[in-house]
Amino acid sequence: MTAQKLIAAAKQDGRAALDELAGKQLLASFGISVPKSVITKDAAAVAQAIAGMQPPFALKVMSPEILHKSDAGGVKIGLKNAEELEQAITAMAAAPQIKTARVDGWLIEEMAPAGQEVVVGAVRDPNFGPLVMVGLGGIFVEILADVAFRICPITRLDAAEMLDELKGVALLDGARGRVRASREAIIDVLLKIGGENGLLMQHAEDFKEADINPLIVSANGAVAVDARFVLA
């Protein structure tokens, strides 16, 4: 589906935000890697749905009524085969917050290779227009607020300087025993989001805020594992 159609469909549905799959399709349409995924309506159809996909899998509930999937018990990772997926769906469907919610389906994704968690975000400033943000995942963003902002559109040099501005930048090079994360892969994602012809410049009026959290970055590339786009 094209970006325009994804956004139009969500608006027509009366949604405040794109659902996770639509968010990832939007990212994919701008050339950002997302996990290979499939949606199944019920546990019985799992084996057929995952044909040709590589384990391990992540399983996520798809519901416009559940904002924080993990808190609701709607995320399970490291599932090895159809049988484990079926059991997980059955258990998830019985969780109190999920049982009472409208469930659109179950998202099954190939898990991204190990890497560092990075957050790429966006907000729309009423005077400046769209801003793009980058930070290292987890406590670095949430507690230390170690993030860098730029006004869109950004250049490749701007994106590189955003990374250098982070206090934790040394972690990307593999400090403290971490996996080395590719700077170039993060810079590419920042440009696809905030660059001259990036997502934010083409859809400046469509979104109030957005984030890719986490973007899993290894030495070879970056994969957007979760995406949230709040409609304007």
Added chain:
Amino acid sequence: MNAIVERFNPLFKPKTVAVVGASTKGAALPNVFIRRIRELGFTGPIYPIHPTAPEIDGLKAYRSLADTPEPIDYTFIAIAGALIPPLLAAANGRVKFAQVVSSGFGEVDEGRDLQQKLVDAAHAGGMRLLGPNCLGIYSPRGHLTFTEIGPRPAGSVGVVSQSGGLGTDIVRRGLNRGIKFSGLVTVGNCADIGPSDMLEYYFADPDTRVIGMYIETARDARRIFEILRAEKARKPVVLLKGGRTKLGLAAAVSHTGSLAGDDRAWVALSRQTGCILAESLDEFIDTLLIFQTLTPRADKPTERVVLFGNGGGASVLATDTYARLGLEVAPFAQDTIDALAELKLPPGTSITNPVDCPVGTLQQDDGRVAEKIVDIIYGIGKPEALVMHLNMAPFVGRSKPEVLDNVVLAAMRVQQKFPGLAHFLLVLRSDGDEQIEARKREFRAKAVELGIPVFDEIGNAGYALKALRAHERFLQSRSG
């Protein structure tokens, strides 16, 4: 001529001026305006507009903006707000710029409609509008001023301020520090002309080399970004942003009556366009001054700084301050130290970096010893900047008056011997004593004439140097 320069020239260099609101008793603000611009050397026609009076302050008065003998470049208006829209609408395309001092417009809820009427009337009358709720313009090139100052030479620093009061501070304090302006425009409520228009003009204006902006709330922030982005710091831009904290933001909203942007966006703006974000009025003025006087070097950004002067403790503290600013006041290499040791300066003199010379040392040869010291620093040490700091108190009374001059002139001779090697900054430290303040003022004026930026404390010079370095680094990173 560039179209933007041509469009705004009548504002900065008007040939004809009209004044609305002057009284026959000569006591109203517009009367003061007439007196001030005459004092500043404005010799073109001034047309008072008045409903009944035949003459004001010896000038023939006219009933309407459409009745004057010549079209009007610039109109100064200070009458009740409700009377202004009909006045402007009747101008019949004969006025280029109208500046409205009057308040009671968009800065208060009940004035919003009136502000819209004002804008519509300005369009109908065929003019651009400055304000309302704005003090106006200081333009030595055009002999215009809104603050009480004598004639001053025009210069190369162009400023736009969203606050009239702060604009006054910038002009008066700036002039006393040696800043020479190509213009300072207060834009008030920005109903028509906003900060981005002035930014665009100053970039186009050949007389302006340095640009300063005081901004509280910018509805035209996106345009400011786009101009700065396109210009790539071709001229240094120093930005003082009010309302960067939550409480400051609330104060700004009540001051200008519009919503201000997020601080994160202003920091981002600075990082990606190379404009300098000053943290205070002092830093703003110090930074404008350094850009007015020194030429940024994109090929060799300022890293290593030498401190040279009298005052051991002061230079230790300054070394700490500079280190926090990321400026390197590192000890000299052995060859420089050896060469300085050859001078056999008296005990108590420190010849590493900072170079600390008590007055006893500096008055050798009536101050000319400084030439030998600076010559070694430049010739062998080759720093990117030299900050000479002189604590005035020990000089005054203890040495001949010319010693101070000789110390600085000696440094200047070396400066000329090594063109383009190092930035030279002077710090004149005073303890506030009346006699010392007077000597400092006189001495500062002389230094400023020689094109030397003079600062009050070593730390202030450090903040300005940091801004200069940021500009140099930005140009270097964006070259090629």
